[in-house]
Amino acid sequence: MARASFVPHVETELREMLDAIGVACIDDLFRDIPAEFQRRSLNIPKGQSELEIIRAVTALATKNRTDLVCFLGGGFYDHYRPAAVDAMLARGEFLTAYTPYQPEVAQGTLQAMFEFQSAVCRLTEMDVANASLYDGGTAIYEAAMMAARITGRAKILVDEGVNPIYRKMLRSYTTNLDIAFEEVPVCDGHADRERFIKALDGTVAGVVLQNPNFFGCIDDLTDVIAAAHKAGAMAVMSVYPVSLGMLKTPGAMDADIVVGEGQSLGLPLNFGGPYLGFMATRRQHVRKMPGRIAGMTRDAQGRRGFVLTLQAREQHIRLEKATSNICTNENLCALAATVYIAMMGRHGIRRVAELCADNASYAYHKLLEVPGVERTFSSIFFNEFCITLPRDARDVVGELVDRGYAAGFPVGRYYKGMENVALVAVTEMRTKEEIDGLAAALESII
Amino acid sequence: MELIYELSRPGRCAARLPECSVPPAKAKIPARLKRATPAALPEVSELDVVRHYTNLSRRNFSVDTHFYPLGSCTMKYNPKVNEQMARLDGFCQLHPLLPQLRNGGILTQGALRLIYETERLLAEITGMAEMTMQPMAGAHGELTGVMLMAAYHKKKGNRKKRILIPDSAHGTNPASAAIAGYSVTTIPSNSQGEMDAAALKRELTDDVAGVMLTSPNTVGLFERSLRDVVALVHSVDGLLYYDGANLNAFVGRVRPGDLGFDVVHLNLHKTFSTPHGGGGPGAGAVGVVDRLKPFLPVSRVVKRDDGTYALDYGAPDSIGYIAPFYGNFSVIVRAYTYLRMLGADGLREASDYAVLNANYIRAKLKDEFDVAYDRVCMHECVFSAARQAEHGVHAIDIAKALLDRGYHAPTVYFPLIVKEALMIEPTESESKETIDAFIEAMRGIARLSRENPQALHDAPVTTPVGRLDEVAAAKDIILTAG
Numbered sequence: 001m002a003r004a005s006f007v008p009h010v011e012t013e014l015r016e017m018l019d020a021i022g023v024a025c026i027d028d029l030f031r032d033i034p035a036e037f038q039r040r041s042l043n044i045p046k047g048q049s050e051l052e053i054i055r056a057v058t059a060l061a062t063k064n065r066t067d068l069v070c071f072l073g074g075g076f077y078d079h080y081r082p083a084a085v086d087a088m089l090a091r092g093e094f095l096t097a098y099t100p101y102q103p104e105v106a107q108g109t110l111q112a113m114f115e116f117q118s119a120v121c122r123l124t125e126m127d128v129a130n131a132s133l134y135d136g137g138t139a140i141y142e143a144a145m146m147a148a149r150i151t152g153r154a155k156i157l158v159d160e161g162v163n164p165i166y167r168k169m170l171r172s173y174t175t176n177l178d179i180a181f182e183e184v185p186v187c188d189g190h191a192d193r194e195r196f197i198k199a200l201d202g203t204v205a206g207v208v209l210q211n212p213n214f215f216g217c218i219d220d221l222t223d224v225i226a227a228a229h230k231a232g233a234m235a236v237m238s239v240y241p242v243s244l245g246m247l248k249t250p251g252a253m254d255a256d257i258v259v260g261e262g263q264s265l266g267l268p269l270n271f272g273g274p275y276l277g278f279m280a281t282r283r284q285h286v287r288k289m290p291g292r293i294a295g296m297t298r299d300a301q302g303r304r305g306f307v308l309t310l311q312a313r314e315q316h317i318r319l320e321k322a323t324s325n326i327c328t329n330e331n332l333c334a335l336a337a338t339v340y341i342a343m344m345g346r347h348g349i350r351r352v353a354e355l356c357a358d359n360a361s362y363a364y365h366k367l368l369e370v371p372g373v374e375r376t377f378s379s380i381f382f383n384e385f386c387i388t389l390p391r392d393a394r395d396v397v398g399e400l401v402d403r404g405y406a407a408g409f410p411v412g413r414y415y416k417g418m419e420n421v422a423l424v425a426v427t428e429m430r431t432k433e434e435i436d437g438l439a440a441a442l443e444s445i446i
Numbered sequence: 447m448e449l450i451y452e453l454s455r456p457g458r459c460a461a462r463l464p465e466c467s468v469p470p471a472k473a474k475i476p477a478r479l480k481r482a483t484p485a486a487l488p489e490v491s492e493l494d495v496v497r498h499y500t501n502l503s504r505r506n507f508s509v510d511t512h513f514y515p516l517g518s519c520t521m522k523y524n525p526k527v528n529e530q531m532a533r534l535d536g537f538c539q540l541h542p543l544l545p546q547l548r549n550g551g552i553l554t555q556g557a558l559r560l561i562y563e564t565e566r567l568l569a570e571i572t573g574m575a576e577m578t579m580q581p582m583a584g585a586h587g588e589l590t591g592v593m594l595m596a597a598y599h600k601k602k603g604n605r606k607k608r609i610l611i612p613d614s615a616h617g618t619n620p621a622s623a624a625i626a627g628y629s630v631t632t633i634p635s636n637s638q639g640e641m642d643a644a645a646l647k648r649e650l651t652d653d654v655a656g657v658m659l660t661s662p663n664t665v666g667l668f669e670r671s672l673r674d675v676v677a678l679v680h681s682v683d684g685l686l687y688y689d690g691a692n693l694n695a696f697v698g699r700v701r702p703g704d705l706g707f708d709v710v711h712l713n714l715h716k717t718f719s720t721p722h723g724g725g726g727p728g729a730g731a732v733g734v735v736d737r738l739k740p741f742l743p744v745s746r747v748v749k750r751d752d753g754t755y756a757l758d759y760g761a762p763d764s765i766g767y768i769a770p771f772y773g774n775f776s777v778i779v780r781a782y783t784y785l786r787m788l789g790a791d792g793l794r795e796a797s798d799y800a801v802l803n804a805n806y807i808r809a810k811l812k813d814e815f816d817v818a819y820d821r822v823c824m825h826e827c828v829f830s831a832a833r834q835a836e837h838g839v840h841a842i843d844i845a846k847a848l849l850d851r852g853y854h855a856p857t858v859y860f861p862l863i864v865k866e867a868l869m870i871e872p873t874e875s876e877s878k879e880t881i882d883a884f885i886e887a888m889r890g891i892a893r894l895s896r897e898n899p900q901a902l903h904d905a906p907v908t909t910p911v912g913r914l915d916e917v918a919a920a921k922d923i924i925l926t927a928g
Contacts (some may be wrong), residue, residue, distance in 0.1 A: 047789025272771025
């Protein structure tokens, strides 16, 4: 008998079970609930077969313009994902398990978490990492709170080159807390040293920086971090992990807390999620770090195994005194990143970064050859850059959609006075033909 | 098993990347901005990778391989069609900034409609006026919900400082309330496993912003005093928060909105069948009553008069951005697929059988294990191993013995109000045969606790590793490969 749900019971079993319980019907099981609170039915559509549902949902998927050639970035990138990544994620043993509360039957998940933490530390050149946070934005918020906890101070300086979406998130989360924010404007696409040093009085808990920053510009922030340390503040740096295939690491710049969005490590764009927040820090701060952490240990026979460790930081033990309220995080996304990193390896991750940088450099110069297009900053960039157009970037980008391009992001949406600036991202996915095509299309409309 | 790093051989590489298609760059990134040495990532072949992670996966219990009655987690079957739909190119290759371009909403009509319709379905299921799909997990939904409560009180000029939470609550409740800026007052439970209404009444002063409740509660019971509690809390302009971790008992039958709740969060990865992924990604939709609508996070998906969908960022009283975009979209796709596939009847049937299965286990095991509260339960039943503890066998021993018998353990030592708690949530997807076999295994363990308790202390013996030294893990703190 076909039924609407995935319930396997046949009629005789229902009868036997009701008898064993000692009730006449299922309704009797709800007798504690006053009748006035019980409904007969819901006003939602009747169920459908799998075939029908595939038709309906696929029809929705086709109403999204994923055919546009993608030069959109802003912290979220169209990267190549090796086939092995999805093949591993589809393993039901990973997909349909939960948080590894019983480590003896969760060594797969736990070891993968441990390997992920190791990869994050090796990429960033930091000491310890957690097993994931929700996304790059909540990771910055957690890092800012961690800096406040460690220093006992309440002011956070945020560079305006930090992704504006993340800065908005930071503000939402701290509205009702005793945390003050000060945003430090950028100078030619870079962290403004003078302003930072001036703002770094003895009350600052942490500075939040991003490299590459929202404009795609890259920097050696060692001096800003040193100034922060001198003022007793912690340095939080948000990074784009693929760029670390070639760029100077936050560890080498002496950052204290490193966070970022891990989507570039094997996750699809997915219209904004699920993504992957990560966090790494120095060893001495590990007990102040939020989130799940896998640690290595042994069983009674001396066999190596992995467990969730330092749980005394967490909500299920510490309740309102926990370092964070996080419970379910982004474990499967961290697995995707772990498999991606293994597939790319030491050589591949650098090669991807180089391909991105070379493609972007070519695209930058190609687009600057278009009459009317000008450079916005003189700064060096990784795989994303700003260009200044002769008119409102929103209009230009909108017209390029008709030519088949998602050409870039109009920066004026978040930065006043930059209405004519577009942010263009170029990954290893883009070809010379696509870049040339974009330049030709741009030339034809401006 | 070896770590992936231990399989490394210098020079090996799985990645098959294309040659560079553009002419050499005119300006290279200078050395001072580059890393000094390559990251020491694995140097392995594709087969090394596939074999390593396939073999790792085999060291997990999961819903696809084992009965997984982990209480409060709703480990129901995750339909495979959900996965297929989430992987459609039209969804997974969609850039989240696309709709933010001018007229960009037109480019993502399918995705926006899917979010909008999911919100409508969940609003009807919960009895709420509006939903947001943005929270990325249950606890994130809690934080969002408490932020909404705070915004409401601020707008009204209410001076509220405290949130009341029963002692049977999930740890995330007090943690979420605290990080939203409230102090937490714990309300004790009574001998019936319900919140002590008299204690609540004593604590319910004008500075109370609201009360966070789980319903059915974490001992699997419907709070019979709920109607009175709702009226009391509203009488001081407090708000009622509904933790939806246990909604799987209620769908199609009881709506939190009808019970008087003002804010709800749902765990799509529990009630609505999206996979748990070993600890996420989940999704924590939040619903509110009319008077809290102005405070919902931006963006909102709206339907225009011409039938198209758009994103609205213009809500002056909104709590702002709580996620970078529109939530864990591919999780929402899975939940939408499930909701539409089951429809009104299927959803109600699922909840009915979840409650049936839990009560069947309660009835069949209550002679061997102390049932925490001897009355009809909802979608999960809580036992105490107190009787076994007299023989030196504790909840943890029973949990480990179950692993040897091919079952994931129930949730143990939670809720905190039950001594030696064993919290069993079978879900509707499990058949009577599976549950009968589990019951037999539990009865066998109960017998063994009387006859040979040492055998239970040694468990598990069939798993890849035995009980691991967690004290050493927390002392040595080895968190990365060498």
